Amino acid sequence: MLVLSRKTKEAIRIGDDIEVSILAIEGEQVKIGIQAPKSIEVYRKEIYDAIQLQNSEAANLPENLLTMLEGKTKK
Amino acid sequence: MHIETKYVGKIEIDEQKLIHFETGLPGFKEENKFVLIDLPGNDVLQILQSVQTSELAFIVTNPHLFYKDYEFTLDEHIIETLQIENEQDVVVLSIMTIQDPFHASTINLQAPLIINERNKLAKQYILSSDEYPVKAKISLPTNEEKGV
Numbered sequence: 001m002l003v004l005s006r007k008t009k010e011a012i013r014i015g016d017d018i019e020v021s022i023l024a025i026e027g028e029q030v031k032i033g034i035q036a037p038k039s040i041e042v043y044r045k046e047i048y049d050a051i052q053l054q055n056s057e058a059a060n061l062p063e064n065l066l067t068m069l070e071g072k073t074k075k
Numbered sequence: 076m077h078i079e080t081k082y083v084g085k086i087e088i089d090e091q092k093l094i095h096f097e098t099g100l101p102g103f104k105e106e107n108k109f110v111l112i113d114l115p116g117n118d119v120l121q122i123l124q125s126v127q128t129s130e131l132a133f134i135v136t137n138p139h140l141f142y143k144d145y146e147f148t149l150d151e152h153i154i155e156t157l158q159i160e161n162e163q164d165v166v167v168l169s170i171m172t173i174q175d176p177f178h179a180s181t182i183n184l185q186a187p188l189i190i191n192e193r194n195k196l197a198k199q200y201i202l203s204s205d206e207y208p209v210k211a212k213i214s215l216p217t218n219e220e221k222g223v
Contacts, residue, residue, distance in 0.1 A: 038152040043201055051186045051201055052102035054209045058133050058172040066082050068175055
């Protein structure tokens with residue numbers, strides 16, 4: 001992993017289109033600004049991880065699931 | 076074409092009905108062709124079956140059946156990616172994680188599936204706010220509760 005030290009208001013450029021700036025440092029919290037093309041999706045890691053985990057949980061249901069569901073979800 | 080499915084054996088599907096997740100789903104980046112399968116006798120749940128991998132299928136549902144006021148705004152990027160022109164073309168589904176007992180099942184409201192019904196382009200859209208949980212409880216009136 002590439003490690004760079006930056007101060008407030010300094011930035012990093014990734015490729016031609018992406019700029020990551022350090023906007024403020026307040027105690028344990030760092031405010032980061034990200035400028036990137038719209039096609040680059042930016043997520044907080046814990047949210048993306050949670051979605052990944054949930055998807056894999058939802059994909060790993062037992063194959064006899066339908067028997068269990070019978071009669072449970074009729075409106 | 077015929078495909079092997081996780082829950083309902085071998086079935087015939089209409090290629091016109093394939094749903095294209097061009098960038099896959101989080102955790103399943105390589106899976107980009109799915110098909111929605113109705114469950115006989117069940118008007119709440121559907122199966123979202125991968126066409127490439129028979130063992131991969133999700134149970135999905137209309138989140139509005141459980142959360143009437145569920146609402147969010149689509150950003151410009153997804154509107155462009157899915158080439159959405161009309162709100163009426165948009166179908167919103169939530170992936171359900173089924174539990175036994177059924178009422179302990181949850182639905183993912185933070186990352187709904189957005190499908191453009193017109194061109195069958197789809198994407199799992201991660202909402203940027205924390206307003207809706209990944210594991211939202213479901214509560215469905217059971218037959219007993221309805222007095223059936």
